[in-house]
Amino acid sequence: MENAVTNEAPSTGDAVDGTVLVAIDGPAGSGKSSVSRAAADRLGFGILDTGAAYRALAWALRERGDDIDSEAAALTLLDGWHYGITLRGEQRVTVELPETVGIGGATDVTAAIRANEISALVSRVSKHPVVRDRLNAMFRAMVAESGLPGVVIEGRDITTVVAPDAPVRLLLTASPEVRAQRRAGDLPGSSAEQVLAELRARDEKDAEVVDFFTPAPGVVLVDTSDLDFEQSVQAVVDAVREAQEGAR
């Protein structure tokens, strides 16, 4: 379990301490976690799902009964928590709060942070620029300390803020209807219409603080609306290999 919380931010050049960075952004349900994870496995790289940290923070604020909209409460929590996420193998996310007693002192929140209630709350936590700065510093430190040959980092502002110098930067997207259809398949009992409304609402709130719809200069758009899962993974792997060939 990698477990890092620091405010020191190493710079993200082509490689951080020898680790090749692949930056991937995209809207909700665009396949960032699943496609990135499969591509990372194929490349022998790690995967850092940055959304999991925002979700864990929302989960912890709610667990403590704090005001979800409070920047001060989020910062206090960031000062006192221990956050962990695996960068290889099955994803496991843990949070240790000063007053929490769980297995080994930490609570496994891997499943809890995926609940609909957390998805509905998380934009209210990620809207604070100072909170974003703190988490971004943590993400950079996790990559720098990973010791891995490469890490795929996925989120909303990775190509523009967290790792703007990464040698591979992709914006993974698909039409809202296709994203909703795919996500509804993961959620038995929910309709594509209901999921579409939720995705749109979250994207709208998230887009107030970061633009993940338009590729920034140098960022390659990968639209998977007409690609199946395997084709989408291959598109990411090809983009990484092309960048590596180009760099030789």
Ligand SMILES: Nc1ncnc2c1ncn2[C@@H]1O[C@H](COP(=O)(O)OP(=O)(O)OP(=O)(O)O)[C@@H](O)[C@H]1O
């Ligand atoms: N090209 C594709 N073809 C078919 N299914 C896909 C494709 N890309 C992604 N999916 C499926 O779409 C669903 C949503 O993908 P995923 O959870 O990876 O998206 P996400 O961008 O990480 O979402 P969120 O932002 O909500 O965390 C998953 O079931 C995934 O397997």
Ligand SMILES: Nc1ccn([C@@H]2O[C@H](COP(=O)(O)O)[C@@H](O)[C@H]2O)c(=O)n1
């Ligand atoms: N780089 C990021 C990543 C995520 N967020 C916020 O977290 C939420 C959950 O992210 P998922 O990738 O798991 O969907 C997302 O809705 C954003 O509010 C972010 O701001 N920046």
